[in-house]
Amino acid sequence: MPRFRWRVTRSARSPFSVRPGPAGTAPRLISSLNWKPTIPVNWQKPLCFLADCCANWLNTNCLESDLMTLFPAMLDLQDRLCLVVGGGTVACRKLQSLLAAGARVRLVAPDCRRPPVQGEFEWLRRCWRPEDLSPDVLLVVVATDNPQVNREIAETARRMNILVNAAAVGTRGNLQFPAVRRRGRLTLAVGTEGGSPALAGLVADLALQRFGPEWEFVAELVAALRRSALTAASGREYNQSFLRLLLDGGLAEMVARGRWNDVDQLLQTVCGGNCSLAALGLERPDGNP
Ligand SMILES: C[C@@]1(CC(=O)O)c2cc3[nH]c(cc4nc(cc5[nH]c(cc(n2)[C@H]1CCC(=O)O)[C@@](C)(CC(=O)O)[C@@H]5CCC(=O)O)C(CC(=O)O)=C4CCC(=O)O)c(CCC(=O)O)c3CC(=O)O
Ligand SMILES: NC(=O)C1=CN([C@@H]2O[C@H](COP(=O)(O)OP(=O)(O)OC[C@H]3O[C@@H](n4cnc5c(N)ncnc54)[C@H](O)[C@@H]3O)[C@@H](O)[C@H]2O)C=CC1
Incomplete structure (x- = not known):
């Protein structure tokens, strides 16, 4: 079955809008599509409303990752404060990569399921609190199993211009971790813009085979x-x-x-x-x- 994919370059916009008509006349329906609608006047407002609802829904639910053209960069995290919220498998994996990059890591979680094998980090053994996002935090990894908490952390962090790595579904971040393999100073980093992290890992493995020790x-x-x-x-x-x-x-x-x-x-x-x-x-x- 053919799979439809939305190609939207910025945020989704309703293709319709209503402009007031000349005094005493009905409002006009303006369409940005190449289609001149002949729609009964009393349908116009509900139709615009519906189109707006669809655009909003797309913006919040579907298009976030499709809209992005992420800028790949190598960050110098040496001694910079990074917060990891959540202590599950995912959070611990991210914790390990941040420590390997020399970051100063603060973990906020009641438990830590897979403590990293190497490196020291600070552990606040409790649930997340808003004051954990202090201005000296450069980036926060949001990886709890509570969607509401994840969303709250991500939103607060974005407002404070803190980089957000959102590991969980339905949370909007602005920094994704690529699949990374290293040969000394040669770094192979693969990303799929959230499309398929497993594929990123697979391609990175293939690249590692191609570029041996x-x-x-x-x-x-x-x-x-x-x-x-x-x-x-x-x-x-x-x-x-x-x-x-x-x-x-x-x-x-x-x-x-x-x-x-x-x-x-x-x-x-x-x-x-x-x-x-x-x-x-x-x-x-x-x-x-
Ligand atoms: C957006 C992003 C944000 C971020 O975490 O940075 C993100 C998000 C999510 N991952 C999910 C699932 C999985 N992630 C992995 C693995 C990795 N995930 C990584 C990155 C990213 N994952 C970022 C996008 C990167 C990109 O697309 O390029 C890697 C590359 C790097 C790393 O984590 O350090 C690492 C590869 C390790 C390696 O091989 O090197 C596996 C496979 C496994 O565990 O083996 C699975 C299960 C299989 C699958 O779903 O594909 C889910 C669904 C959760 C759920 O269903 O509950 C979400 C949430 C969502 O999709 O919204
Ligand atoms: N980005 C990625 O690569 C992947 C992401 N995920 C998603 O990441 C999220 C975490 O996954 P897992 O690590 O497997 O979960 P998990 O269930 O193993 O761990 C969740 C952790 O969050 C902690 N937590 C819960 N509420 C908290 C709060 N208010 N403050 C601080 N910590 C809190 C728990 O104590 C626990 O340590 C899930 O939403 C999952 O769907 C899952 C697989 C891969």
């Missing part, structure tokens, strides 16, 4: 190369052509197989005679100079 070293190497040989001033094309030559020359495979002499050889061929792992300040993982 050797990519951690590859990313280190090209970062060192960028600091020394490649430069921001040279622009993208210059940088990319170097990187292409290295990758097409089999850099990742050489690293994966520990062929460090070949890596040095490739660096010399592509980047010039003096370039080598040692010259870039990188230790060979096999310990040889």
Whole structure:
């Protein structure tokens, strides 16, 4: 069966409105659709009302996630205060990712089902209170199993310009966590704008298979190369052509197989005679100079 999908770019609007007619005449029905309605005058007001109701309903119930074009960004959360409300599996997963990012985390929940294996956090062992959203909170994860509480926290936080990660259905947030996999400094982050978080996880897993453990070293190497040989001033094309030559020359495979002499050889061929792992300040993982 074909599946209809609303394509609305901003908030949904009723396609109809009523404008007052000239003095003494009935109000006019204005349609923004390419359809000129011939509707009996006494139907016009109820029809507008109905269309408004539909638009409101769509706005609050269906279109929130479809409307968004989220801006993907990497946040520096080091020492920033993040609040996690709820202590279930979901909240604990988010707690763990925030701690891994170096955030200062405050958990507000009567229980904590899966305490993180690593990292320290503050735990207010009770239910959420409005004063928990102090102005020094940068972001709040809303993950209780109580929809009303979730909505209240999210609304209060948005009013205070605090970023809201709404983990639960029916709560409106403005920051979603993507599925993240890492190879050292190479971060693979996949999002589906709330469409299917499980798919995001699956695609991230596929990407991780494609970029195996050797990519951690590859990313280190090209970062060192960028600091020394490649430069921001040279622009993208210059940088990319170097990187292409290295990758097409089999850099990742050489690293994966520990062929460090070949890596040095490739660096010399592509980047010039003096370039080598040692010259870039990188230790060979096999310990040889
Ligand atoms: C909007 C968002 C807000 C946010 O939480 O940030 C959100 C919302 C919701 N998730 C729900 C369900 C599930 N979420 C997961 C898993 C993940 N969810 C994550 C992110 C996001 N989830 C954000 C959108 C991101 C995007 O779309 O790109 C990931 C990527 C990152 C992370 O959580 O850190 C992590 C992947 C972990 C990984 O593999 O890396 C699984 C699978 C599992 O648990 O294994 C399920 C069950 C299967 C399914 O439903 O798909 C429900 C329904 C709850 C209910 O039915 O009660 C809601 C609420 C709703 O849909 O309104
Ligand atoms: N975003 C995501 O990835 C996913 C989100 N969800 C949704 O996230 C929500 C939480 O899911 P789970 O962790 O599985 O729930 P859970 O039932 O395991 O835990 C709920 C937690 O909320 C706490 N809580 C309840 N009222 C509270 C209050 N007033 N103040 C502070 N804490 C309070 C409870 O003590 C408990 O620790 C649910 O709405 C669920 O549907 C579910 C799966 C994945």
